[in-house]
Amino acid sequence: MLILASASPRRRELLAHLGLPFTIEAADIDETPYPDEDPRAYTERLARQKAEAVAQRYPGATILAADTTVVLDDLIFGKPQDAADARRMLQLLQGRSHRVITGVALHSNNQTTVESEQTVVTFSQMNVEMIDVYVASGDPLDKAGAYGIQGAAAQFIPRIEGDYSNVVGLPLARVRQMLHQAGLL
Numbered sequence: 001m002l003i004l005a006s007a008s009p010r011r012r013e014l015l016a017h018l019g020l021p022f023t024i025e026a027a028d029i030d031e032t033p034y035p036d037e038d039p040r041a042y043t044e045r046l047a048r049q050k051a052e053a054v055a056q057r058y059p060g061a062t063i064l065a066a067d068t069t070v071v072l073d074d075l076i077f078g079k080p081q082d083a084a085d086a087r088r089m090l091q092l093l094q095g096r097s098h099r100v101i102t103g104v105a106l107h108s109n110n111q112t113t114v115e116s117e118q119t120v121v122t123f124s125q126m127n128v129e130m131i132d133v134y135v136a137s138g139d140p141l142d143k144a145g146a147y148g149i150q151g152a153a154a155q156f157i158p159r160i161e162g163d164y165s166n167v168v169g170l171p172l173a174r175v176r177q178m179l180h181q182a183g184l185l
């Protein structure tokens with residue numbers, strides 16, 4: 001049986017599209033970046049740690065975990081701490097392009113394989129009022145970079161380059177390939 005090491009409803013929905021049965025076990029880990037940690041290395045490390053935290057509780061199980069990070073220049077944006085933090089992030093993201101990187105870890109047969117996918121997301125300009133209205137909706141608060149492309153934020157995202165599902169939290173084509181390579185699909 002496959003375990004998705006995630007509390008994210010988005011990941012659950014995306015993984016269900018592959019048609020494999022799976023169960024859910026949340027992995028609670030410290031998501032603080034190391035000083036000057038490379039963003040891709042950071043998301044891959046967190047995905048690995050989430051998978052390995054659940055592997056300790058379920059020896060022998062096959063486990064999939066992921067971590068999504070928004071990266072502006074080399075600044076890492078995780079989930080905002082509060083509404084003020086969400087406003088700060090959106091103020092920096094508006095009117096420019098940034099990267100969304102999702103690290104994916106697959107733990108199977110006592111080995112963990114880690115890969116990552118990158119999508120470039122472009123925001124149009126947002127004024128303070130637009131940002132305030134969006135933050136007041138509550139949608140940004142549980143999402144990396146303080147936005148969800150699958151919701152109201154889409155009206156401010158004219159363009160992306162790369163995999164859409166990667167921005168929502170699980171790069172499905174890559175995950176499919178990883179599961180196939182491990183003989184699980």
Ligand SMILES: Cc1cn([C@H]2C[C@H](O)[C@@H](COP(=O)(O)OP(=O)(O)OP(=O)(O)O)O2)c(=O)[nH]c1=O
Pocket residue numbers: 005006007008010011026027050066067068069070079100142143144145147148149150167168169
């Ligand atoms: C950028 C972006 C992020 N997100 C979400 C995906 C992730 O759930 C979240 C990033 O936080 P993560 O730490 O990757 O995941 P999580 O804490 O929600 O879940 P878990 O660690 O238990 O797997 O942001 C969107 O839903 N839409 C978006 O457009």
